Amino acid sequence: MSLKACPFCGMDGEDMAWYFEYGVLEFIEHPNTDCPLSDEKFFCADTWNDRPIEDRLRAEIEKWKSWGEHVKNYMGKTEFDKMQTETS
Ligand SMILES: [Zn+2]
Numbered sequence: 001m002s003l004k005a006c007p008f009c010g011m012d013g014e015d016m017a018w019y020f021e022y023g024v025l026e027f028i029e030h031p032n033t034d035c036p037l038s039d040e041k042f043f044c045a046d047t048w049n050d051r052p053i054e055d056r057l058r059a060e061i062e063k064w065k066s067w068g069e070h071v072k073n074y075m076g077k078t079e080f081d082k083m084q085t086e087t088s
Pocket residue numbers: 006007008009010011030032035036037038
């Protein structure tokens with residue numbers, strides 16, 4: 001399983017260190033000592049990759065994008081683009 005980038009320092013998941021011991025225990029150690037997560041140990045990739053708030057916000061964004069498409073279809077593209085220009 002690939003690792004996501006660190007949510008704090010952005011270090012790429014490929015640069016994270018993996019340790020396997022006894023064929024059962026595994027953990028991820030974050031090598032960036034400047035990062036607040038550097039002292040933490042994560043015992044599986046699912047734990048490291050878990051981003052509940054980020055996932056919830058992404059779902060919320062998708063919901064609003066879908067709503068925007070409905071509004072665009074209802075208003076017509078020209079009116080929708082005009083409204084977006086006025087509100088941005
Ligand atoms: Zn980090």
